[in-house]
Amino acid sequence: MLRYLPVAAMIACAAPVFAEVPQVVTDIAPLHSITARVMQGAGEPAVLLPPGADPHHYAMRPSEAQLLQDADVVLSVGAGLTPWLEGVTEDLSPDAVEMIWAELPGVTLIEITGAHGEGEAHEHEDAHDAHADDHDDHHDDHADDTHDEETHDEHGHDDHDDEEGHDDHAGHGDHSDDPHVWLNPDNASVVARAIAVQLGEMDAENAALYMQNAEAFAADMDALSAEFEGQLSGATGAHIVTHDAYAYFETRFGQRSVGAVTDSHAAEPGAAHIREIQELVAEHDVACVIVEPAYNPGLLAAVFEGRAYEIVVADPLGAEHEPGAGLYPALLKDLGAALARCTK
The missing domain is CATH 3.40.50.1980 (Nitrogenase molybdenum iron protein domain)
Structure with a gap:
């Protein structure tokens, strides 16, 4: 059965050590980008969805199914975004470690509670939060494409905006949180560090490199956030x-x-x-x-x-x-x- 290890479990449990860099597959381009930054200098992840593909409704090609079959780690945003991936991943990658971004401790989620998707932000918690806090303490020791013209008809690849949209979303597994977690740079830092921990457990030779890359990425996210805060002040x-x-x-x-x-x-x-x-x-x-x-x-x-x-x-x-x-x-x-x- 496919294994999902939250951050604390990654730290507490020994993972198999690979002779080579683990083969990592991600679902969407933004998560692939973050993973590529963490793996820089060691290896390259793969991504399932091609540019412009609808992540909510997608039929994999044989080459993409093969990527999952060969994967050691499968990274996804969560069932709220790619509901079709849940069963497929378990069937094609039964021995892979699965990491689900929306389920990681420390990730800020926005609950869909009313019209237009308005809801309160909350932090994902699980039974291993104490370990996750220890992990966070450890890391504390480390250091214009805008257009005015109108174009063509919508394809609607990112939404889940209000009650009606939530009902459609609920049909994918009763998820009540907005799935677009990657658009908060703080969440990106959380997943980068989680990826570094997981890969470091599997590939001890490159563990320091993964963590160094993740911390550098997190620092970049802090700098970008400060830039946006100034921009929007x-x-x-x-x-x-x-x-x-x-x-x-x-x-x-x-x-x-x-x-x-x-x-x-x-x-x-x-x-x-x-x-x-x-x-x-x-x-x-x-x-x-x-x-x-x-x-x-x-x-x-x-x-x-x-x-x-x-x-x-x-x-x-x-x-x-x-x-x-x-x-x-x-x-x-x-x-x-x-x-x-x-x-x-």
Whole structure:
């Protein structure tokens, strides 16, 4: 049966030592990017989903199934994002170690509790939190892609925005937390360190390198966060989004959207929801909308009803960036620039 080891268990239990660098497979490009940074100088991870693929609904090709069969470690964001991966991973990689980002101790989650995905942030906890705290203490000892023009119809690859969207999401396994955990850079530092611990247990020869890389990555995340805080300081402009895919980034930097245009990636919004968003736009004097690369301009025209507005594109998956260690920070910089532009 496939093994999932939280951080504390990785520390407490001895993992098999590999003669070679473990073969690591990730689900999406942002997680692949973080893993590539941790493994820099030792090896290269693989990624399952190609750029632009819908992580919620994806049919693997034989070559991708082979990656899972050969994997020593399988890294995924969680069932809320890739529900199809749960059974497949267990079938194809029964002996692999599985790490699920959304289930790691120390990860901040945002619960979907109401309209537009609004909810409270909370930290994931498990029975090994005391060990996780010891692990955190150990680590304490270590040291503009925006566009105004309108494009084509939406494909809706990142959402789970409100109650209707949550119902669709719940059908994937009753997960009540927003799955876009990678858009909080603090969560990225948590997973980088967890990856370093796991790989170090399996590959003692490169353990120090993995941890050094993870700590350098975490320092970069702190620096980027400070940059975004300065960028967004004093920003008061209200904005909406096409899908509520950006809550982790917005919440981290105090700039939550007032609403999402679509209820769910599975269906067009109904007339009642459009009216609700129109009211929010008028109430908050919204003049900017953050959209994913593919969206429906007709919906935006209906929402704004002749009001002037600006469209700012921000891709939560960073599909336009070169895959690898640089993709994740580039994705965050895109989001920071988009949010700053929409809240100026």
